[in-house]
């Protein structure tokens with residue numbers, strides 16, 4: 001699979017703290033690439049850098065061989081990269097369906113209709129509820145529907161399963177498989193739910209203290225002694241929920 005997006009030696013420093021250190025990784029069309037690691041490892045900072053919400057201190061990020069601009073989230077989104085946030089960023093006073101419509105209207109070549117998007121994430125029954133009245137897990141699914149509404153080439157999801165009931169986690173994993181196989185979308189998922197990661201990921205990268213310490217097939221990575229050691233005290237990655 002050829003790489004759609006590549007990070008080469010990306011560093012992000014906050015004063016004296018190196019949140020991301022020389023990260024090199026790639027994301028391919030039709031692939032789910034999971035990024036895991038203990039709290040504070042630098043995962044969200046990687047998403048923020050790719051999506052133009054955080055300036056990288058050094059290094060290159062290329063989409064289809066073209067360098068992505070620094071700190072220009074709108075320009076990055078126009079190139080087909082969308083994201084969800086670790087803390088949902090919704091229009092809280094708008095209805096569920098209007099939240100999706102807003103994202104959908106920005107896109108001229110949307111692949112999916114608004115109704116279909118709601119169906120895919122299981123929010124049809126609450127389509128006319130105000131977003132702020134949704135359960136937390138449903139707000140995360142609405143974030144995913146909004147991110148999908150603009151027909152991305154690369155979808156970046158920051159802990160989409162946090163707070164989801166098990167049937168919604170199941171739905172999310174089916175949805176991810178569907179969008180990569182049917183639409184050839186590349187998905188990068190940051191997630192602490194390792195059983196979910198094991199089910200959906202084609203490849204896993206692991207970060208620890210800003211460093212990418214492993215990349216590869218799920219079984220290899222999750223059994224890597226360095227990865228298990230990184231999780232000691234925070235739970236074994238192969239058993240954590």
Ligand SMILES: Nc1ncnc2c1ncn2[C@@H]1O[C@H](COP(=O)(O)OP(=O)(O)OP(=O)(O)O)[C@@H](O)[C@H]1O
Nearest residue numbers: 014017019037038039040041042043044045046086
């Ligand atoms: N804007 C910021 N200013 C200063 N430090 C920051 C900023 N954003 C993140 N950090 C720090 O950078 C490090 C990496 O944070 P990041 O949010 O990327 O971790 P994470 O892997 O997403 O963790 P979690 O699993 O808890 O979400 C942490 O030490 C965090 O405190």
Ligand SMILES: [Mg+2]
Nearest residue numbers: 043044045086
């Ligand atoms: Mg995070």
